[in-house]
Amino acid sequence: MRIFVAGHRGMVGSAICRQLSAQDGVELVTATRSELDLLNQSAVEAFLTEQKVDQVYLAAAKVGGIHANNTYPAEFIYENLMIEANIIHGAFKAGVKKLLFLGSSCIYPKMAEQPMKESALLTGVLEATNEPYAIAKIAGIKLCESYNRQYGVDYRSVMPTNLYGENDNFHPENSHVIPALMRRFHEAKLANAPEVVVWGSGKPMREFLHVDDMSAASVFVMNVAEETYQRCTQPMLSHINVGTGLDCTIAELANTMAEVVGFEGKVVFDATKPDGTPRKLMDVSTLKALGWEYSISLRDGLASTYEWFLKNQTTVRN
Structure with a gap:
């Protein structure tokens, strides 16, 4: 089976490649940015x-934290819209029957009832700091x-938590909370700094899932x-949440x-900085009804990630 993983050098795409490489009968198909411009239809x-x-995993995306989303909103909505539209439509035209699109939990309304069900999509106002990115993922x-309804293909979507x-x-400004904190604490340890300042009040609750x-x-x-998939999902909804079902405060994480x-x-904690949702x-x-649950605890995942960070500091994305 030939499987194309779009975004194979990213965190999620590379993890999917590792997962698929361990399976018999799988021939991975990948392309670097210089080999294939995903913005070019x-x-x-x-x-x-x-x-x-035979299959496509759509893991390519422009991603970033609160600062990046606030600073580059046009890039976030344009590039993500173009990437997903080009790949999904291109897969259909090429006769690909199975595709998996990777989205984000930011698709749900800012004040959605917790925990957020798949049915909460489009029921309220989005978090303003990453609305352009969220709109692209909803699209x-x-x-x-739409392609499932009109053409009878089997294109599915998974919405991962953080x-x-x-x-x-691990960029100091454009990364998400865990890599940003990990780098900050690491550098503070090396410098024997007396304190580390964390953005926000520390009160927001977040859920985290290891990429493996x-x-x-x-x-x-x-x-x-x-x-089985259609029986477990709701009518007219193609997406499934992926997470642990457990959360913690940013203070606990820090x-x-x-x-x-x-x-x-x-x-x-610097309460003058935005907390987000x-x-x-x-x-x-x-x-869970389909038969899958997470296996890596947050502490174990942080420990293994820090070990990887220490071994790859010279080549880490920053």
Whole structure:
């Protein structure tokens, strides 16, 4: 089976490649940015037609934290819309029957009832700081739904909670909370700094999933029998939440991070900085009903990620 993983060098895409490489009978198809511009519709269509792939994992995206989303909103909505539209439409034109689109938990309303069910989509106002990115991801879900309805293909979507792990982006300003904190605590430890300042009040609740669990869930969802998948999902909804079903405060995360990294100074919270959404916890009952649950605890995941970070500091994305 030939499987194209779009975004194979990213955190999630590389984890999916590791997962698929361990399976018999799988021939991975990948392309770097220099080999294939995902923003170029004709190039994507030609590539998918030529490669004759059986499945597509759409893990390519422009991603970032609160700062990046606030600073580059036009890039976030444009690039993500173009990538997903080009690949989903290109896959259809190339005759690909099975595709998995990877979205984000930010698709749900800012004040959605917790834990967030798949049915909460489009029931309220989005979090303003990442609305352009969220709109693009919602469009990806609707693309999959629409192609399923009109053309009878099997294009599915998974909405992961906050992810972290190997090959994450550790940029000091444009990264997500776990890699940003990990780098900050690591540098503070090396400098013997008396304290580390964390953005926000520390009160928001967040759920975190290790990328290896995410890749395992993605491959699992892709290969669930179609009749079983349709029975467990809701009518007219093609997406499934992926997470742990457990959350913690940012303060708890920061203190755990300090322990894992070995920082012995004080953790200080700057309440003048934005908190973002008060709570983001996924309802993962649909995925559990299909037969999958996470296996990597937050502390163990942070420890293994820090170990990887220490070994790859010279090549880490920053």
